[in-house]
Structures are given as structure tokens and as C-alpha cells.
Amino acid sequence: MQMPSPDARIMARKAQVVQRLTEALGERGVIHDPSETRAYECDALTAYRCPPLCVVLPSTTEEVSAALRICHEENVPVVPRGSGTSLAGGALPTADSVILGVSRMNRVLETDTADRIIRVQTGRTNLSVTGAVEELGFFYAPDPSSQLACAIAGNIAMNSGGAHCLKYGVTTNNLLGVTMVQMDGTVVEIGGAHMDAGGLDLLGVICGSEGQLGVVTEATLRILPKPEGALPVLMGYDSAEAAGACVADIIKAGVLPVAIEYMDRPCIRACEAFAKAGYPDCEALLIVEVEGSADEINHQLETILKIARDHDPVEIRAAQDADEAARIWLGRKSAFGAMGQINDYMCLDGTIPVSALPEVLKRIGELSDQYGLGVANVFHAGDGNMHPLILFDANKEGDLEKCEEMGADILRLCVEVGGCLTGEHGVGVEKRDLMTVQFEPQDLEAQMKVKDVFDPKWLLNPAKVFPLAASEGRRA
């Protein structure tokens, strides 16, 4: 992965840029000492690092606007940052860029359970949005696994999902309005507490634009009443085909679980060793969760268990209470941590049509043999969003490169069977150079034309999403 070489003219003007930003935001709002900017050199994609020119931490929309206006005048690229939990390098800086972090803007501005909305500053963490409405009996639905740390700003930029989107949708389905600052400092209000856009749905294209169209400082989010209860059931199968057919039959039967999670044998074993959740040692494990009152849960589970039994399970275990439910989830929720204990790994995020599941798993197995790297599969089976974890040794010469190549092959496979490169992590720098696998030049051109309108100078997060060769003529 290459990043554009930093502009020496900007680097030479660092003092001037820092001085202007400090005048606007105060000493407290600007970090420019190299020993401190290092903390912002990467996000959760730690393979790539580069300290920025400086960092600004505004406290208000007005300060965001002032900082962007200055950078716009000075022709300095800006990389917006929420909490820095991106797995795709969405917040990776270049040496000539200013990191604009929204972490100080974390207040709840309004809560209204009658209209079922909450308005927050976007530095607020995902989980603390739910925290703000939980006592009122409500929750915010998108639940990426980083939800304890990740910011709403990043969720909007990447259109984040989570384990429960089969029923509740992803960020874009739960976002009603934003206050956004454009690169030239213009503040726009789009949408609000009402449900439909009057003209073009600008909100729809802003969400998921990876911080390339503007910096979202406030958001109106849809909140939902908490379900009466939820219980998971665990099922073990001796083949991927059987597990895949079980998922298909559950969906065809008209039951819509809130989550259907899938783990394969390498992942089950690692989780079991790590968390001791009592998982059976089998080829494929499904965790299916349903919601409702006790009777409703039982009724849905009856249907699901009947289908599950038709596919020759090696084990079925329905949780009877909250403790057993927690035990069933324990292994799954610690999957990434468990894999991290035994190996370095790279986490992929492609999506495939659910019906292609057995075929794709078989071919991932073949790629694993071909490259000589292990793979553990864990994914959201209901919506086809896969997270294959490729295991490698970071200390072994050439292993990372081999792993990246294999990852690219898996993502090409996802596209080949009718899927896509990324289901919820975003393109960032990680999948940037694979975009031509999924899109024709004119498809990418249409997307870049949208950025031309919002950010004509291409200063906002410019080296992301689009292959550098495709965006070259546009970037400064």
C-alpha cells in the first residue's frame, strides 16, 4: 500500500499553519509537538503509520469551521478522526496533513422519546448513546464490536454495522440528520427529526463517504424501544453446507432473528481455549438470537429448533436464562481477542450472497492451502457479511505481504460470487487499490464527481477510497 508523498511546500509552512490554527482554537486545541502527534500516527489498522503535520481538537462546530477554513486557505489536506478505531485505515494521516479529531465534542444535545430521537455531538461513543437513553427504555441499534470506543462521527463516515443489523439496519438506516462542516468552512444542516428529505437525500451519500465530503459535528439518530427480552440458541454442525442450509431455511420460514452468527472449527477451537464457553468441537457453529416476550421467544425458538434438527446437528443448546445466554455469546464476543492470543491476524470484511456461503468457504479453504496460511471464519451469516481472519506471523519476513495477497484473493472471490469488498469496515486505504475489482472506471468516476461538488480542492481525506491512479488528477 502506497500513500502519496507529502508536499514539501506544506511541510515547510508548518509553523505558519500551526500559528493560524492556534489563533483560532487556542493552545489547548492544537497539538504540534512531534512527541505528541505520534499518538495520532495510525488507527486500528496498525500496519501503516505516519505522524501528521499537526492535530486539531475543536470543541464546537464553529471551531471545526474555523479550522477547516484555515486549512482550505492554506491548501492543507485534512484527515477527520473519530476515535481512531478504523480497521481500514480511514484515519491514517500523511505527513503533510492535519488530523481533525472530534473527540472533545461528546455532549448529548437533545433526547426526545416521543419523537424517538437523540441529537448528539459526534465525538460521543456509540455505546454511550445507548447509555444516554437506556433508563428511558430505549437503545441505539447499530452495534459495531468496537462500540465501547468508536465515535458516532466514525460510524457515520464508515456507515458502520454490527451483529444486529439483520433486523435493525446499519448506521444509514438509523441516521435522520446531520450538522456538517464542508472543507471551506460552510456549515450545512441536513435532515432533522422528521423522516424524509425534501429534495435530494444528501444524508444518504454523506453517510459512508469516509470523511471525504465534510466533517459531521452533530447527528440526529433514531432510537428504538428496548425489546422485552432476547435469547440465543447455539447449534453445531458437521459441515458448512448443513449450517448454510439451516440459515437459508430459517430465513425462508419467515422468522427474522436479530442475529445469526457463524463460526468455523479453527475459530471455535480458539474461542473455546480462550473463553471456555463450552462450545462443541465441530465444523460449523451457529448462534441465532431472537427477541420478544418470553412466550414470543419460545414460539420463534420452536420454529427455529425444528428447522435446525432437520439438518442433523451435532449439538443444540437453547439458553434458558440470562446466564446461559451470556455463556453462548461469550465465545463469539471474544473471537477476535482469542485469535489475537494465538496469532497475528488480518480481519477481512467482504459480503457475499448468503446462498454462496458453502462454495465460498470451500474456496477460502483452498486458498488457505495454497498460501500456507491458516484462516478462521467468523461472520454475520444472516446478511452474508464475512470476517475471515487470516493468520500470519508478523515477525516472519514476507508473511504480511503473503497475507495481504491472500486477503485480496478472498475479496476478489467475494466480488466474483456477487458480493462486495467491504460490508461494514469501509474501504479506507486497506481496500482502496481493489476498488477496480468491483467497479468500472465510470462507476468510480461518478463517485469522485460527488466529491468534486462537496470538496472541489480534494483536501478532505484525499488519499482514501479511490485508487491513487484514479484520483491523481484531482488531488492537489
Added chain:
Amino acid sequence: MIRPGSEAELAEALRDATGPLSVRGGGTRGPLPDGTPLSTSALSGITLHDPAALTLVAQAGTPVEEIDAALAKANQRLAFEPMDHRALLGTTGTPTIGGVVAANVSGPRRMQVGAARDHLLGLRFVDGEGTVVKNGGRVMKNVTGYDLARLVAGSRGALGVITEVALKVLPGTETAASLVIRGLDDATAVRAMSEALGTPFEVSGAAHDPQAQGGARTVLRIEGFAPSVEYRCRALAERLASHGAWEVETDREAVRADWRGIRDVAPFHGTAGDVWRVSVRPSQAAELVARAGAKQAFYDWGGGLIWLRCAEGDDLRARLGRYDGHAKLHTLQPEPLAVQALTRGLRETFDPRGILAA
């Protein structure tokens, strides 16, 4: 009438166009813009229905009823239940799926499951220069590149002509029931609907007809498996008992017909005047209706959507004053200047010659 038989022919027609085109699906949504008529009706047919993946792909001109029928066979449906405008607007023609997406047409279930655009997985369209663009895909979760599909959905053809859409479909429900109460004033009705929507009982419809025959009528819909519907109806009626006694309607056909009527704004059918559609924050709805001074009002989406009927030519927007939302007849409520600039920029980018009249 230009009626391209393929995406390539459509692209050619757009490239060759020298003046504004008036693009239409079934032409059922009232007055069309001036220009040479261009219909997508020959681009028709379902290209893929994968029930286990909850996915359907169809060409833009495919009639909605053809899609409904195909989905029903697999006990699935378009969960956003697009309305049929014909009886309300006195139009003829056949609603198409491309038209539904282009106008983001969504029915009563919108507040629970989202709008048409929330079910759009991807699309193909031809921009004003005749360039064919693909965006999104056919899978449920996809954040690869910008979501142009969402931008084009609801753009009413201003950015391009849709040729194919991929939609998320959902299981149909075993049964449905309605809770009905009479005589609530508008403000109380909206409060009652908000209370209902704030419960965990998954209310999938909430409408209020202030001028119903036999007195104001507020109705809530519950759908799902039979025992669950029965339980939730009982629990909800108890929770809302402070508003009075709620009657439960369980006859499946009656419930379905009632909600089809709500979806299509049946109380306005056969009346004269202009119809306004106002998207509003529910808690401001009743006050807004009082200010509007319309001949007739109808609330859907728990108060988030108001239909108003006025005398022909009566522009009620000045009377609405300030509120969070927007009203629409043939013209749009002016948007803030910065938003206008972005909208204009996008239209000029995708249609530099101004071929797409919308």
C-alpha cells in the same frame, strides 16, 4: 414517446437528446415535467429473486404488482409497502419499481422498517450524458465506495434514469391485527401513537383520521405470528388504556384492506382540491395541522407524515410557519442556501446539459 428496449438504447437516447426529457415509469404520480416523454416501461422483468438471501433484482419498468405477486409466492414482500397514487391523484397507468425508487415511495410501515431507499441494495442508472453507472450491489451489507444508490433514490430522475434496482425483501407476516379507538383529538392521537411506538410491541402502522365517518379514528397495526400478535395487542391496549378502550380488529382481510386504504390516503379519494404532503417531526404535527387551515387532514407514520387537502391553488406553506420538516405539492419547500448549492452542484455534475427535467 421514447421507449427504449434496453439500457444501451436508453443511454443512446440520453446522449442524443437535444432538449429536456420528461422521464416516467408508470406516470402515476401526478403532473409530469415538460419535455419529450421517455418511458422506462419496456425495461421490464425480474432478473433475480433469491428468497434465502432476501434479495430481488428487477428492471426499472417492472410493474410493482408483478413484483408483489412473485414475492407473495415465497411468502415475502416489499416491507416498505409503497403506496399506489392513482386513486388519490386521479391518474392512470401502472406503478413501476423504478418509479417507486426514483420517488422513494414508502407506505405506513416506513416508520418501523425504513423507507424505499432503506431497502435499496444497489442500482444501475444512466446519467444526463448517457453514461451507465452501477452502484451498490445485491448484498445486504455493503459500504464499498459512496452510496450513490441512496442519493439517486428519491431524486425523481434529476441525476439520471434508473434502469435496474436490487432490493432487500422481507418475510411476509402470518397475520395482522389493528387496535382502533374513536374520538381522540389530533394532539391526543399523536401522543397516543408516540406512546405506542415507544413500546417494545413493534407497532408497524400508526394513523389518525380526524374526519372519519363516525368520528375521529386512530388505528395501530400489529403484525407477526398469531400468538405474538394476540399477546402484543392485549399488552398494548393495556399500556394505552388511559386514552380509553381500544377495540381489536382481527379479521385478516379487513385489516389488510384498512391499511391499504391508509397507505393510499383513501379518505381523500374522490374529493376535489390540491393534496399536500408534509413531512414533520411528530410532536409538531397537530399544531401544524391547526395552523394549516386545510379542508381535510390525515396523519400517517405516527404523526410524522401529514396529508392535507386544500382548495386548488391555495399555497398553505406560509401558514405553516416554522417547523422541522418540509411540505410538498408540485414544488419543493426552499432549502437552506448551502444545501441548495450542493443540490445544484450535483445536478449540474450528473446532467450538465439540463436534459433531465425533474
